[in-house]
Ligand SMILES: Cc1ncc(C[n+]2csc(CCOP(=O)(O)OP(=O)(O)O)c2C)c(N)n1
Ligand code: SF4
């Protein structure tokens with residue numbers, strides 16, 4: 280392992296020279312962890328996450344991390360992450376579909392415990408019937424828990440979002456866990472071009488005393504004496520304390536907007552802002568949406584794309600501004616419930632322009648043609664269905 | 669830092685709550701306390717909302733008195749009666765989700781070892797029979813298999829006390845409890861044997877009839893965990909409410925159980941024995 284020098288997150292993410300590599304999404308996760316000065320990673324295998332956590336294990340073996348272990352199962356892994364972060368170190372873990380749901384009770388309590396950490400989510404069908412294929416219905420469960428949720432379109436996003444996830448998560452005015460989600464297989468096991476900063480640089484170590492909630496390490500005065508634990512009682516004070524705490528978590532989630540803009544250039548990316556018809560998509564669906572936008576342009580149709588990078592906080596204002604003159608909004612998704620379409624409808628005043636779909640699920644790919652069909656419909660273009668013989 | 673962070677900064681004495689000042693001036697921080705002095709110093713836990721006459725509450729009081737280094741101790745608890753008192757002690761306390769204690773403690777202890785490799789920071793789990801042997805069973809066992817260096821104390825009231833008296837894996841066979849309307853169908857889990865098999869380096873089973881012995885066992889378990897690996901104490905702490913034991917008979921019940929299935933039992937590895945002998949010999953020499 281090369282000697283790594285500590286540089287500011289701004290330098291590493293925004294200024295340092297970058298070199299182009301052709302790597303998988305799993306490698307992109309690991310390349311980010313390599314430069315993130317992570318202290319501990321805790322892993323429990325599940326396809327399609329395993330490869331990432333193998334690579335992180337190799338980083339530990341090489342000396343990039345100080346501790347690493349294979350947990351008993353996901354609930355244990357996610358609980359141990361909470362313990363490690365409370366102890367003041369920087370932690371990373373990742374999971375997929377059934378693993379995410381198994382760890383969910385622990386994961387959704389991280390915001391309340393003010394646990395800054397990064398969790399990779401490589402989406403996978405939630406059983407049953409059994410399948411290991413990409414389907415991102417699991418992300419719907421994460422949207423209402425206070426976590427920051429970023430959704431990566433490709434290998435480059437995986438790298439940037441994961442590396443930026445640590446400083447965003449640890450900002451004193453945020454102090455919440457960051458989820459970096461991406462589609463299993465389509466991104467994790469496929470190669471793409473990723474611009475990487477040098478590997479002899481790393482983020483500054485976590486400073487657990489720059490915190491709204493101090494670490495539990497018996498080091499900082501005054502000693503905690505809790506003579507009364509009102510949250511555990513059934514009286515008005517306890518209701519109030521819990522209510523205020525929840526408000527603070529969501530306020531902190533809001534405050535992360537400026538840091539997402541700072542490190543990742545915004546909560547959305549807009550292609551062709553003056554379009555008549557828009558595609559709004561996140562994750563892998565945004566890659567297909569990007570292709571559809573390009574096809575449409577070749578055919579002379581005025582179509583735009585809004586890629587949603589951050590699902591929480593949600594880019595409500597950005598969508599309102601961009602979509603205010605749109606006559607149709609197409610929301611392609613990799614799940615059956617259409618959680619993104621619901622979010623978009625709730626965000627804009629004229630939800631009637633939102634087209635539900637196209638949607639694929641169960642691990643299917645999302646052909647650009649499906650999105651094109653919706654585009655033609657939106658422009659009132661009748662296309663004859665070609666039958667291939 | 670330990671002791672330093674407990675002390676009051678000069679000039680602040682009159683602004684700190686009386687309770688806190690008393691803890692620093694007349695409490696246990698930085699001192700060796702003998703459990704028999706209970707009542708003569710400011711204890712780490714005083715008020716708590718556990719039932720009157722609850723033996724678990726008494727055990728917890730003795731537990732805090734026995735801590736070898738309260739200023740460098742972190743206690744973890746979970747849903748269950750014990751947390752009602754644990755959360756009100758003057759020692760940092762972590763409360764996560766039901767049954768997660770041994771996983772959280774694993775992460776915490778490792779983090780503290782990374783950040784303070786030359787300092788002793790004691791991590792102690794105190795949780796119920798349901799928390800450790802039912803819902804958290806896998807995490808309890810695996811923390812032992814992995815040889816995590818912290819102490820686990822099971823306060824076994826043989827029932828889910830906090831949720832109103834349901835059967836737990838530690839309830840005796842045949843007993844009729846809620847959710848066991850026709851009586852429990854299987855034996856009490858042999859937690860001590862499991863702990864020994866799973867890799868604990870110090871294991872004790874105790875019915876709390878003798879405060880000196882409780883304190884000694886707790887101290888030993890914590891000291892051994894610092895150096896060698898996981899340690900476990902199985903303590904009988906009756907639930908006088910769910911088992912209808914009149915308060916004045918709680919001690920008699922504990923004595924009776926001590927003669928039967930809660931006979932005092934202590935086991936440790938040879939290296940732990942050697943280490944503890946050394947420490948206890950030195951302590952005796954200092955005293956005399
Ligand atoms: C995930 C989850 N399931 C169930 C509960 C409800 N619950 C709270 S305390 C408890 C039982 C506690 O029993 P035990 O661990 O033996 O502790 P005791 O109260 O007897 O001391 C249960 C089932 C919970 N809080 N969380
Ligand atoms: S319910 Fe039982 S164990 Fe719980 S506080 Fe009351 S007496 Fe103690």
Ligand SMILES: [Mg+2]
Pocket residue numbers: 796797798823824825826827828829836
């Ligand atoms: Mg119990």
